[in-house]
Amino acid sequence: AQSVSQHNHHVILSEAASLELGCNYSYGGTVNLFWYVQYPGQHLQLLLKYFSGDPLVKGIKGFEAEFIKSKFSFNLRKPSVQWSDTAEYFCAVMRGGADGLTFGKGTHLIIQP
């Protein structure tokens, strides 16, 4: 079965630190990849998505992600985090054909001022 793995369940960083959240998926066919964020008390919001083309994708709020096909990975990065980045981050995969998103378990990110 298709699965999505997020390596870190909890991450604590200080402001201005660099961030990298890992995401690996197990599906071998064509996939579309997404990162969603859920700020405290808010709904899930799309950070960025990858369908094809340039494997380095830029999203909102300074986030970017790199698709490495050979590693089945789609890691999220931000060079300098802010306190307001404290949130739950979800990696998700949509495989070819009609289907819903398969989500990872999420990473709870806490940024300390």
Next chain:
Amino acid sequence: DSGVTQTPKHLITATGQRVTLRCSPRSGDLSVYWYQQSLDQGLQFLIQYYNGEERAKGNILERFSAQQFPDLHSELNLSSLELGDSALYFCASSVSGMRTDTQYFGPGTRLTVL
């Protein structure tokens, strides 16, 4: 605000009961998705509708059913409720239901089964 609305925000009920959760998609979106978020299972896809027709099914239990009405709002019906059905239920909508679409999520309905 994503433009997707869900009612009610909270629902508390007893085992064996039946409840209905409602979702209104963003204006112009034809496809609706339902997801369940629980502590042990995480976020799981339940079912997708497009313009009134069922398009895809995920891990939806037989006790659960959904429909999408002509005005495009959707309802998720949960029956014979069990303690393990306690979860956050999200609705999402997208323009065409294609895999390249962005899904916009609602605020969720928190269901507590006592």
